[in-house]
Amino acid sequence: MSQTTPTTPTRVGPGPTTWTPGKVGESDRRPDGVPKVTGEFEYSSDMRLDGMLWGATLRSPHPHAEIRQIDTSEAEDLPGVYAVLTHEDVPGRKVYGMEIPDQPVLAWEKVRYQGEPVAIVAADHPETARRALEKVHVEYGVLDPITDAEKAVQEDAPKLHLSGNVLRRIRILHGEGVGAAAKADVVVRGEYEVGMQDQAFLGPESGLAVPDGLGGVDLYISTQWLHIDQDQVAESLGMDPDQVRLTLSGVGGAFGGREDLSMQIHACMLALETERPVKMAYNREESFFGHVHRHPAKLRYEHGATRDGNLVYVKARLVFDGGAYASSSNAVCLNAATFACGPYEVPNAEIESHMLYTNNPPCGAMRGFGAVQACFAHEAQMDKLADELGLDPLDLRIKNALKPGDRFPFGQEVPPPAPVREILERVKVMPLPEEQEVMGRDLRGLPGGVSNVTHGEGVKRGVGYAVGFKNIGFSAGFDDYSTARVRLTVEDGEPLVEVHTAAAEVGQGLLMLQAQIARTELGVEKVSILPADTRVGSAGSTSASRQSYVTGAAVKLACEGVRERLFERAREELGEPPDGLSVEAGNVVRDGRTVVPLAELLDGDELEETCEYHHRETHPLDENGQGDVHLQYAFAAHRAVVEVDVELGLVRVVEIATAQDVGKIINPQALEGQIEGGIAQGLGLALMEEIQVKEGKVLNASFTDYLIPTILDMPTVKMEVLELADPEAPYGLKGVGEPPTIASTPAIVAALRDATGLELTRIPVRPEQLAGVSDGPPLPDEPTPGGAGYAEVGRLDGRRET
Amino acid sequence: MHQEDIVIVTLKVNGVERPLAVEPRRLLCDALREDLGLTGTNLGCEQGVCGSCTVLVDGESVRSCLMFAVQAGGCEITTVEGLASGETLHPLQAAFWEKQALQCGFCTPGFLMAGVELLRRNPEPDEAGVRAALAGNTCRCTGYEHIVDAVLAAADGAARERTFAEEPEVDVAAEVVAREGR
Numbered sequence: 001m002s003q004t005t006p007t008t009p010t011r012v013g014p015g016p017t018t019w020t021p022g023k024v025g026e027s028d029r030r031p032d033g034v035p036k037v038t039g040e041f042e043y044s045s046d047m048r049l050d051g052m053l054w055g056a057t058l059r060s061p062h063p064h065a066e067i068r069q070i071d072t073s074e075a076e077d078l079p080g081v082y083a084v085l086t087h088e089d090v091p092g093r094k095v096y097g098m099e100i101p102d103q104p105v106l107a108w109e110k111v112r113y114q115g116e117p118v119a120i121v122a123a124d125h126p127e128t129a130r131r132a133l134e135k136v137h138v139e140y141g142v143l144d145p146i147t148d149a150e151k152a153v154q155e156d157a158p159k160l161h162l163s164g165n166v167l168r169r170i171r172i173l174h175g176e177g178v179g180a181a182a183k184a185d186v187v188v189r190g191e192y193e194v195g196m197q198d199q200a201f202l203g204p205e206s207g208l209a210v211p212d213g214l215g216g217v218d219l220y221i222s223t224q225w226l227h228i229d230q231d232q233v234a235e236s237l238g239m240d241p242d243q244v245r246l247t248l249s250g251v252g253g254a255f256g257g258r259e260d261l262s263m264q265i266h267a268c269m270l271a272l273e274t275e276r277p278v279k280m281a282y283n284r285e286e287s288f289f290g291h292v293h294r295h296p297a298k299l300r301y302e303h304g305a306t307r308d309g310n311l312v313y314v315k316a317r318l319v320f321d322g323g324a325y326a327s328s329s330n331a332v333c334l335n336a337a338t339f340a341c342g343p344y345e346v347p348n349a350e351i352e353s354h355m356l357y358t359n360n361p362p363c364g365a366m367r368g369f370g371a372v373q374a375c376f377a378h379e380a381q382m383d384k385l386a387d388e389l390g391l392d393p394l395d396l397r398i399k400n401a402l403k404p405g406d407r408f409p410f411g412q413e414v415p416p417p418a419p420v421r422e423i424l425e426r427v428k429v430m431p432l433p434e435e436q437e438v439m440g441r442d443l444r445g446l447p448g449g450v451s452n453v454t455h456g457e458g459v460k461r462g463v464g465y466a467v468g469f470k471n472i473g474f475s476a477g478f479d480d481y482s483t484a485r486v487r488l489t490v491e492d493g494e495p496l497v498e499v500h501t502a503a504a505e506v507g508q509g510l511l512m513l514q515a516q517i518a519r520t521e522l523g524v525e526k527v528s529i530l531p532a533d534t535r536v537g538s539a540g541s542t543s544a545s546r547q548s549y550v551t552g553a554a555v556k557l558a559c560e561g562v563r564e565r566l567f568e569r570a571r572e573e574l575g576e577p578p579d580g581l582s583v584e585a586g587n588v589v590r591d592g593r594t595v596v597p598l599a600e601l602l603d604g605d606e607l608e609e610t611c612e613y614h615h616r617e618t619h620p621l622d623e624n625g626q627g628d629v630h631l632q633y634a635f636a637a638h639r640a641v642v643e644v645d646v647e648l649g650l651v652r653v654v655e656i657a658t659a660q661d662v663g664k665i666i667n668p669q670a671l672e673g674q675i676e677g678g679i680a681q682g683l684g685l686a687l688m689e690e691i692q693v694k695e696g697k698v699l700n701a702s703f704t705d706y707l708i709p710t711i712l713d714m715p716t717v718k719m720e721v722l723e724l725a726d727p728e729a730p731y732g733l734k735g736v737g738e739p740p741t742i743a744s745t746p747a748i749v750a751a752l753r754d755a756t757g758l759e760l761t762r763i764p765v766r767p768e769q770l771a772g773v774s775d776g777p778p779l780p781d782e783p784t785p786g787g788a789g790y791a792e793v794g795r796l797d798g799r800r801e802t
Numbered sequence: 803m804h805q806e807d808i809v810i811v812t813l814k815v816n817g818v819e820r821p822l823a824v825e826p827r828r829l830l831c832d833a834l835r836e837d838l839g840l841t842g843t844n845l846g847c848e849q850g851v852c853g854s855c856t857v858l859v860d861g862e863s864v865r866s867c868l869m870f871a872v873q874a875g876g877c878e879i880t881t882v883e884g885l886a887s888g889e890t891l892h893p894l895q896a897a898f899w900e901k902q903a904l905q906c907g908f909c910t911p912g913f914l915m916a917g918v919e920l921l922r923r924n925p926e927p928d929e930a931g932v933r934a935a936l937a938g939n940t941c942r943c944t945g946y947e948h949i950v951d952a953v954l955a956a957a958d959g960a961a962r963e964r965t966f967a968e969e970p971e972v973d974v975a976a977e978v979v980a981r982e983g984r
Binding site: 030045252675702716 | 930932934937938939942
């Protein structure tokens with residue numbers, strides 16, 4: 001292996017994006033829109049470098065097994081193979097993890113889930129790399145997997161980790177707890193279940209690691225949080241963080257699935273070992289094994305209320321299957337516990353939230369993050385209660401709606417604005433879509449579309465409502481911040497603002513938001529956004545709907561710093577009193593009159609500020625589950641209208657109507673996209689999306705078998721947006737990405753119940769349940785090898801057993 | 803790999819003849835992406851489900867992950883890179899940009915190719931027609947509404963051909979209001 005001269009990648013390292021953005025509150029053409037419609041946009045899977053090698057990962061076919069021996073010699077002898085690495089080759093910390101470093105970079109002694117990485121190879125061609133994987137011989141001693149979270153807590157269950165199988169337990173005691181049950185006239189109970197949903201971002205995981213020739217490495221990667229990747233990669237490589245530099249490459253969607261590491265450490269290890277650039281790119285099957293999923297959950301609820309419909313108490317027991325490793329399960333457990341009662345004023349509550357290790361696929365972040373599972377259950381309960389009381393389900397919700405100044409069950413005072421009642425009332429008065437005659441309708445308009453073989457005799461319509469909420473930003477004492485560097489300069493006689501953050505644009509429109517803020521605050525026409533990388537401080541994660549708030553605030557703060565220095569300069573050089581100055585269209589102005597053009601005032605100089613914005617401190621829960629735990633709360637209500645063919649079990653969602661509280665609209669068009677896209681993922685969870693796991697093995701790791709909503713499944717969305725400013729947030733804004741995904745699911749299921757009269761306690765709801773053939777999920781059969789396309793699960797299972 | 807396994811095939815890609823030496827099993831998508839460097843054609847599932855790799859072969863939309871390069875020998879292939887003429891976007895590209903019919907953009911090339919085929923067959927589709935024609939493409943980000951809007955706008959001629967530098971004329975504030983009302 002020869003020393004390779006470090007090179008700047010020929011097809012990586014995006015340049016700055018410069019354009020005239022809209023101002024805050026305006027829609028803007030995405031600056032990445034042109035490269036994305038012409039095909040020039042470079043996703044991480046598109047990167048290539050001369051002389052680069054291809055990495056590949058050998059994964060465990062077993063959900064639980066001892067590793068007795070790994071023999072790599074045959075693979076190493078294969079021509080074209082440059083490196084075969086195992087856990088012995090991990091230079092630094094052998095485990096990683098965002099919250100708890102419990103996940104092996106490469107497994108040793110044991111594998112704890114199907115698909116766990118065991119060895120990695122680098123070769124001159126992707127096919128050679130895959131062939132080499134087949135020559136790595138791993139001797140496994142197969143163990144019984146723990147696949148039921150409830151069984152993982154039993155005394156005799158084998159311990160999957162030294163710490164045991166309980167990842168986290170939270171108990172919230174509020175008021176008298178269930179001691180208040182005697183005051184309730186009516187009690188309803190229910191048990192609910194949520195299946196394992198996948199983020200299913202369309203661009204599979206990929207990255208390119210380039211050794212710098214000096215012992216360090218540059219990694220070009222699609223991720224949600226560059227700096228937490230950098231820290232974990234450096235730790236496992238045994239290096240200082242500044243020897244591991246990360247640059248964001250084109251991201252093909254994320255939705256939580258890129259918050260954990262996938263191949264980051266592997267690619268760097270291979271690049272450093274071979275002294276060559278190494279690219280790794282998962283295919284769809286590997287992607288299903290390469291990232292965490294939404295936690296499956298079992299939720300047991302009891303709601304008590306007075307005869308006139310006031311909630312008296314809520315008792316809830318939530319059990320989450322965290323899978324084999326911790327990922328962000330700790331925080332999901334907390335979120336679910338704190339959102340368990342929904343956005344209602346509940347005087348007494350007892351909540352238990354359990355997060356357990358099993359041998360199922362690891363679960364972690366996905367849009368909605370714990371609030372999704374809880375919302376499905378608490379909203380079903382509210383409908384049940386309304387039914388029991390003979391009240392309108394919306395009126396019951398409105399009657400119990402949280403308002404500012406109330407206390408959450410975890411003790412925090414509800415901060416303003418909290419327009420729960422308002423959004424419910426908005427949804428209530430939105431006109432319902434007209435009922436269309438079913439018989440004789442164009443086939444495409446029937447539930448199931450052209451696959452509906454009837455004339456629509458069995459079609460019934462239903463309407464359902466739900467409301468949900470989500471914390472924005474990181475919670476529970478985490479020092480959540482973002483860093484922005486802003487530089488005002490003059491280029492070709494025109495003032496230009498350059499913005500540099502490490503915040504990950506994953507498709508949501510963050511480039512626009514940063515530029516809109518810079519243009520608004522510094523009154524310039526041209527803004528340049530530098531590529532996100534680790535040369536600037538952390539921006540925190542593109543998750544928890546937090547980037548508009550936290551990185552938005554950091555960019556705003558840095559712009560204000562630059563602006564102050566401009567005004568100071570105007571005072572020093574022109575004797576202008578700084579009070580009453582502002583910036584507009586490239587000029588410093590007072591009362592609408594130009595004082596001096598920015599270019600003239602700068603006179604060839606440049607002004608630069610780097611600012612960190614740390615949001616208000618939050619606190620962890622105490623032993624009774626009490627504390628000021630979250631930063632900001634965003635609310636959304638949904639109404640679903642569905643048609644169900646009760647004979648065939650097919651569904652057509654006719655319309656979703658929603659009202660959401662966003663604080664301030666920064667970019668109307670991008671906001672619509674977040675709301676509509678979030679609803680689509682909520683619809684998917686209600687009706688079709690589930691990773692099916694049997695005995696710890698994934699049965700449907702492909703887009704043939706894991707279904708996501710198509711353009712025919714998604715209805716028109718009617719939306720109303722409330723702009724009630726949060727006094728603490730920049731421009732008064734609230735995070736918008738997650739709320740649409742939370743209550744859309746229970747609204748659809750409520751509409752299905754309305755249409756069918758069935759209880760429907762498990763999501764996704766299957767056709768056989770709707771047709772009354774089965775009460776619950778069917779037990780899936782083992783897949784037939786060769787039956788699911790070229791990369792069927794059978795191959796992964798069988799790979800090392802033969 | 804033996805020499806006899808290699809086939810010489812000429813693809814006419816975006817109007818340019820591109821001779822290639824490929825194995826018979828070389829997928830069209832890999833030939834486009836890896837051999838010709840046309841990475842605008844994206845691979846989302848590699849089994850013909852997601853539609854991200856859609857290209858036009860003699861004007862018909864085809865999933866390039868389900869076709870061998872040798873099958874396309876002598877055919878006219880259009881990829882997303884071939885839609886714009888110089889600096890001028892195809893009206894459908896312009897409409898996707900203006901209507902924000904994309905977020906991460908990974909599915910966009912496939913939607914554009916399927917949309918171009920639709921508009922060639924039916925220059926004035928209604929909403930149901932647009933949805934039917936694009937049912938073979940999945941988008942995980944947008945919820946599809948802006949995609950429908952963009953195709954209808956392109957069909958209307960509302961999104962006339964424009965160069966990159968021109969300002970869009972879409973009054974988005976008005977659209978939000980209109981959507982609330984519908």
